[in-house]
Amino acid sequence: MSAQTKYEQALRDLPPPGQGCHTALMGVATLGAMCGYDEQRITLDIKMNLKPGNRKVPPDEIAKTVRKALAQTAPVQQHDGGQTFYDYDDLLPDTQTRVVDPRFVGAVALPTSGKTAEEQTIDYLKALFHSDEQFSYCFRGVPREDGHYSPGGKGFAENVGKTVQKLRRQSLGAVLGDYEQEVGGWIRINPVKDAEGRDSSVSAYRHALVESDSLPTEKQWALIQELRLPCAAVVSSGGKSIHAIVRIDAQDLPEYRQRVNKLLDICKKNGLNPDTQTVNPSRYSRFPGLKRGDQEQTLLAVNIGEPTWEAWLDYIAAQTDDLPEIQDFDGTASRPALSPEIIRGVLRRRHKLLLAGPSKAGKSFLLLELALALARGTEWIGWQCEQGRVLYVNLELDAASCMNRIYDLLDGGTLPHGVLDVWHLRGHALPLSELAPRLIRRAKEKEYCCIIVDPIYKVITGDENSAAEMAKFCNFFDLIADRLGCSMVYCHHHSKGEQGQKRAQDRASGSGVFARDPDAMLDMIELQVSDARRAQLANRLICDAIGKALDQEEPTWRGLVPQDDMVVGSKLAEWATSVLGSQAQELADHARLQADCATAWRVEGILREFPGFQPRRMWYLWPRHVIDADLLADALAAGEEPPRKPKAEKGRKAKDEGDTANAETRLAYDALKEKGQVTLEAMMEELEIGNKSTMKARIARAGLHMKQGVVYDD
Numbered sequence: 001m002s003a004q005t006k007y008e009q010a011l012r013d014l015p016p017p018g019q020g021c022h023t024a025l026m027g028v029a030t031l032g033a034m035c036g037y038d039e040q041r042i043t044l045d046i047k048m049n050l051k052p053g054n055r056k057v058p059p060d061e062i063a064k065t066v067r068k069a070l071a072q073t074a075p076v077q078q079h080d081g082g083q084t085f086y087d088y089d090d091l092l093p094d095t096q097t098r099v100v101d102p103r104f105v106g107a108v109a110l111p112t113s114g115k116t117a118e119e120q121t122i123d124y125l126k127a128l129f130h131s132d133e134q135f136s137y138c139f140r141g142v143p144r145e146d147g148h149y150s151p152g153g154k155g156f157a158e159n160v161g162k163t164v165q166k167l168r169r170q171s172l173g174a175v176l177g178d179y180e181q182e183v184g185g186w187i188r189i190n191p192v193k194d195a196e197g198r199d200s201s202v203s204a205y206r207h208a209l210v211e212s213d214s215l216p217t218e219k220q221w222a223l224i225q226e227l228r229l230p231c232a233a234v235v236s237s238g239g240k241s242i243h244a245i246v247r248i249d250a251q252d253l254p255e256y257r258q259r260v261n262k263l264l265d266i267c268k269k270n271g272l273n274p275d276t277q278t279v280n281p282s283r284y285s286r287f288p289g290l291k292r293g294d295q296e297q298t299l300l301a302v303n304i305g306e307p308t309w310e311a312w313l314d315y316i317a318a319q320t321d322d323l324p325e326i327q328d329f330d331g332t333a334s335r336p337a338l339s340p341e342i343i344r345g346v347l348r349r350r351h352k353l354l355l356a357g358p359s360k361a362g363k364s365f366l367l368l369e370l371a372l373a374l375a376r377g378t379e380w381i382g383w384q385c386e387q388g389r390v391l392y393v394n395l396e397l398d399a400a401s402c403m404n405r406i407y408d409l410l411d412g413g414t415l416p417h418g419v420l421d422v423w424h425l426r427g428h429a430l431p432l433s434e435l436a437p438r439l440i441r442r443a444k445e446k447e448y449c450c451i452i453v454d455p456i457y458k459v460i461t462g463d464e465n466s467a468a469e470m471a472k473f474c475n476f477f478d479l480i481a482d483r484l485g486c487s488m489v490y491c492h493h494h495s496k497g498e499q500g501q502k503r504a505q506d507r508a509s510g511s512g513v514f515a516r517d518p519d520a521m522l523d524m525i526e527l528q529v530s531d532a533r534r535a536q537l538a539n540r541l542i543c544d545a546i547g548k549a550l551d552q553e554e555p556t557w558r559g560l561v562p563q564d565d566m567v568v569g570s571k572l573a574e575w576a577t578s579v580l581g582s583q584a585q586e587l588a589d590h591a592r593l594q595a596d597c598a599t600a601w602r603v604e605g606i607l608r609e610f611p612g613f614q615p616r617r618m619w620y621l622w623p624r625h626v627i628d629a630d631l632l633a634d635a636l637a638a639g640e641e642p643p644r645k646p647k648a649e650k651g652r653k654a655k656d657e658g659d660t661a662n663a664e665t666r667l668a669y670d671a672l673k674e675k676g677q678v679t680l681e682a683m684m685e686e687l688e689i690g691n692k693s694t695m696k697a698r699i700a701r702a703g704l705h706m707k708q709g710v711v712y713d714d
Contacts (some may be wrong), residue, residue, distance in 0.1 A: 495509040
């Protein structure tokens with residue numbers, strides 16, 4: 001039973017979860033790996049064949065099981081002598097073995113030999129074997145159901161040197177016997193110890209057979225030459241294929257299998273599509289110079305391509321090596337020009353920036369704000385941006401939602417054509433290894449200054465906790481930046497739990513590579529906001545909103561309103577009613593709602609190219625992030641401890657705390673006053689103070705008065 005059949009049977013026999021499913025999953029995944037299937041194929045097959053049970057199998061459990069099986073199992077191919085195991089670690093990535101694009105390789109006519117069967121046989125034997133070795137051949141065929149013939153019997157073994165001498169004087173039939181023209185003949189590709197025809201009969205693991213019948217023979221011949229395969233001989237089969245006898249010079253059977261695996265893999269990645277059933281060392285190839293029906297099994301060439309296996313691997317590596325040359329440092333030369341800054345003091349062109357933060361922190365809005373700031377050449381959370389064309393790669397939102405977010409941020413404003421592009425890939429996301437070449441192809445003529453990828457969990461390949469796998473993943477951002485000459489900006493999420501006691505670079509989920517790899521890392525952490533601080537925010541938002549409306553309706557209003565009332569939202573709203581009517585109260589209500597829904601954030605980070613910066617504090621007032629002036633100066637994140645003050649600052653600290661308490665008391669009074677009469681109990685509830693004496697003292701210190709339980713101002 002083949003590995004594929006066993007795999008399909010194991011899928012059908014998967015037990016329901018809770019009934020031995022975990023063990024069975026590993027068995028199925030291992031069989032899938034033996035078939036050579038990739039992670040996506042095996043995972044999908046398992047999910048489609050899982051039966052209902054007592055529990056649900058988490059997707060990450062399936063993923064981990066499949067990855068473990070792929071890491072521990074080599075794929076298996078079948079051949080006449082049983083199973084050949086291939087070493088997965090020996091497979092080179094496509095990017096390191098792709099030498100030619102078969103679409104642009106034209107067909108090349110097959111050469112004619114012009115030599116007799118005896119001359120072709122002599123040339124073949126001298127190219128493949130030493131004179132003191134034995135070769136094995138077969139001139140008897142067994143008919144198959146498809147009308148072709150297979151070698152019949154074990155064949156014969158003859159000495160190479162003696163056979164060559166005889167062929168110089170006698171005919172092929174006289175030396176090796178007659179053959180049937182309808183059948184042709186076969187010869188084994190490696191020297192043998194006997195004529196038994198087993199892999200154990202092989203005396204040297206010198207050659208491997210590359211055969212393909214899925215392409216026209218002229219295209220096969222062209223690709224063999226383009227790849228510069230180290231061929232001892234190339235023979236036309238007299239049918240649909242060409243047989244390339246490739247030098248691999250392995251020391252033993254395990255190394256033979258390893259090298260054959262690499263050979264076939266490289267041929268496949270370059271379009272030759274070799275037959276994987278012809279991989280054993282005792283494999284027959286077509287005997288050169290014989291007739292096969294009305295065609296000839298022609299010896300097309302000997303000793304072509306690279307001279308050795310090692311030389312061929314060097315050639316493949318050289319063709320795909322796009323690393324820069326080693327540079328000799330010349331201290332007398334002038335300094336090279338640095339890449340221009342696109343976010344001043346934070347990010348240069350061709351560099352990478354990671355934005356990390358918890359879920360639902362408004363990271364996508366913040367990145368869209370960055371895209372607009374770059375497209376316009378304006379500020380982004382306090383940093384000046386250089387104007388340039390931007391691509392925003394939207395992996396998470398549906399197209400309409402994403403575009404509406406941009407319009408919300410524009411707030412009626414406009415944007416010139418050709419400065420902001422959006423690529424909507426929700427439902428079309430690919431691993432970054434596959435997305436990168438497609439992105440480069442589409443963007444190479446656009447001259448982007450920055451590409452923003454949001455978010456990266458949609459395109460991550462491998463385990464985000466593995467440093468090695470994440471280093472490979474991040475290399476694709478370098479590739480895009482280098483090929484397109486642009487900066488890369490991408491966002492990632494925090495790990496679970498409170499982050500206040502962690503450093504900014506340690507909060508991102510997964511491997512520490514996420515913090516070490518980018519040239520700039522910015523981290524968002526949420527700050528706790530007291531009711532009093534939120535009331536202060538509401539007061540400022542009311543003053544700002546009403547002030548802007550008054551600027552439109554009554555430009556001279558600042559000379560008419562008492563100066564103290566300009567900074568007290570309730571009083572300004574009351575005064576503005578005479579000018580704005582009901583709009584004043586509507587603006588005040590909207591500002592209070594904004595303050596109630598607002599969240600506070602601190603942006604910290606580490607920079608590779610620039611000096612560090614003081615943390616930026618901001619409010620997320622949907623849909624925008626607004627830099628805070630002073631309300632959040634001492635606000636802390638959950639789990640974060642306040643910094644210890646030196647003894648000399650204790651007196652000043654007490655005074656500052658008193659001033660803050662007075663301000664909070666005043667703001668609480670103003671907020672309650674808008675609703676009507678202010679009572680002692682209402683003040684206690686607003687400020688969350690349980691002791692009446694404490695509350696009365698704070699009312700007095702804030703310059704307020706109280707009579708019969710009612711609080712009032714002069």
